[in-house]
Amino acid sequence: MNFMQILGENPLIGVALFVILSPLVGAIIFGLDRIITARMQGRVGPPVLQPLYDIFKLFEKEKMVIHESQNFWIFGYLVFIIITGALFFGGSDILLVIFALTLAHVALILGAFSSGSPYAHIGAERELIQLMAVEPMIIIAAVGFYEVTNSFNTLDIISFGTPLILTLPGIFIGFVYILTVKLRKSPFDISTSHHAHQELVRGLNTEFAGSTLGMVELAHLYETVILLGFIFLFFGLAAPIIGLIVVALIYLIEIFVDNATSRVKWSLMFKSCWIVTAVLGVVNLMALYFI
Amino acid sequence: MAYITKSPWIIHYDASSCNGCDIEVLACLTPLYDIERFGIINTGNPKHADVFLVTGGVNEQNKPVIKNIYRQMPKPNVVVAIGACALSGGVFRECYNITGGVDKLIPVDVYVPGCSAKPEAIIDGVVKALGILEQKREAMKKEAGN
Numbered sequence: 001m002n003f004m005q006i007l008g009e010n011p012l013i014g015v016a017l018f019v020i021l022s023p024l025v026g027a028i029i030f031g032l033d034r035i036i037t038a039r040m041q042g043r044v045g046p047p048v049l050q051p052l053y054d055i056f057k058l059f060e061k062e063k064m065v066i067h068e069s070q071n072f073w074i075f076g077y078l079v080f081i082i083i084t085g086a087l088f089f090g091g092s093d094i095l096l097v098i099f100a101l102t103l104a105h106v107a108l109i110l111g112a113f114s115s116g117s118p119y120a121h122i123g124a125e126r127e128l129i130q131l132m133a134v135e136p137m138i139i140i141a142a143v144g145f146y147e148v149t150n151s152f153n154t155l156d157i158i159s160f161g162t163p164l165i166l167t168l169p170g171i172f173i174g175f176v177y178i179l180t181v182k183l184r185k186s187p188f189d190i191s192t193s194h195h196a197h198q199e200l201v202r203g204l205n206t207e208f209a210g211s212t213l214g215m216v217e218l219a220h221l222y223e224t225v226i227l228l229g230f231i232f233l234f235f236g237l238a239a240p241i242i243g244l245i246v247v248a249l250i251y252l253i254e255i256f257v258d259n260a261t262s263r264v265k266w267s268l269m270f271k272s273c274w275i276v277t278a279v280l281g282v283v284n285l286m287a288l289y290f291i
Numbered sequence: 292m293a294y295i296t297k298s299p300w301i302i303h304y305d306a307s308s309c310n311g312c313d314i315e316v317l318a319c320l321t322p323l324y325d326i327e328r329f330g331i332i333n334t335g336n337p338k339h340a341d342v343f344l345v346t347g348g349v350n351e352q353n354k355p356v357i358k359n360i361y362r363q364m365p366k367p368n369v370v371v372a373i374g375a376c377a378l379s380g381g382v383f384r385e386c387y388n389i390t391g392g393v394d395k396l397i398p399v400d401v402y403v404p405g406c407s408a409k410p411e412a413i414i415d416g417v418v419k420a421l422g423i424l425e426q427k428r429e430a431m432k433k434e435a436g437n
Binding site: 034038041042043044045046047050053054056057060061062063064201202205206207208209210213 | 293294295297298322325327328329330334335336338339341365366367428431
């Protein structure tokens with residue numbers, strides 16, 4: 001617990017580690033993702049650091065902007081994602097983390113809406129539907145954490161004595177279900193796809209080019225680290241090694257599902273997310289009162 | 292550092308051809324050739340692309356389309372013409388509706404001959420185009436410096 005005490009007294013250490021390390025960690029996760037995907041398809045696949053090369057390349061390209069306000073919104077998206085992670089890894093209030101993440105996505109959606117492109121508009125509308133589909137589950141997860149640990153602080157949640165998954169199994173499964181939406185993976189990659197580059201042109205990302213797209217990709221690396229950190233909270237420091245293994249396993253399952261399924265219609269995604277939330281999330285919350 | 296040669300994203304457009312060269316372009320993406328090894332991704336969006344692959348001769352109907360795609364690609368970018376028709380119009384050269392090769396319309400950097408061009412030749416052409424892409428990037432950087 002020594003390390004956690006240091007982090008608890010100096011939250012800036014966690015923030016600094018997140019800001020500096022997560023692009024690299026995220027890039028390695030995505031690089032391995034692309035290699036494993038390629039192997040599943042009988043291909044060799046790109047180098048591990050390919051996601052970083054892609055981002056560096058995008059910053060080398062000409063700045064091509066449809067509307068000046070795009071720069072503002074997308075920069076806001078990146079900044080708010082970093083703030084979300086800083087709050088999360090700085091041990092701050094988890095409700096604040098959730099709403100900062102939503103705010104970041106609102107900036108991304110406004111960026112897509114600011115161009116006149118019909119493809120970007122459809123992508124932005126679908127991103128709104130995605131947000132609506134996942135938000136209840138994320139908030140229920142936060143409420144579940146509070147019911148068990150009596151605190152909204154991520155630092156208190158992560159250093160709780162027993163692994164939270166023992167009391168929150170339903171919420172855990174529900175959260176993993178909506179993680180597919182958040183990671184932009186098939187079958188729920190309806191606003192813009194992570195791998196397929198030719199769906200509705202590129203959905204949400206259609207009108208972003210050069211460094212603007214680079215910022216979107218960079219923000220996505222940060223976001224993946226935050227989301228996997230969120231999964232880790234279910235194990236916390238009570239079972240850190242099992243937690244890391246489960247996080248890796250869940251990501252592997254996500255890759256498998258991504259490769260094995262085709263995209264569903266938005267209504268099916270929306271309904272299934274809310275049904276999972278209502279059944280697993282709410283029942284789990286209600287069960288907490290009887291324990 | 293030239294990251295652009297490590298992650299060239301391509302967009303391909305099939306002008307009026309028999310579709311043979313187009314299928315050979317897609318063959319490069321299959322497990323046998325797997326161009327994603329070199330970081331190459333096939334995009335459907337000109338705004339994300341660095342390399343423009345054109346197959347088939349240019350006719351009156353797709354002139355504006357090719358120009359439009361080319362104009363929407365951020366600099367630095369390169370154009371690769373693939374197959375006899377894209378080079379000169381091929382066997383359709385004398386047809387009333389064919390303008391000729393792609394270079395009549397937009398500047399072409401690499402010509403890949405063949406009817407149809409083999410996937411190996413297409414990959415070779417794209418690799419040659421990467422050298423030109425790097426030169427263009429350096430020229431762009433110099434211009435920005437001045």
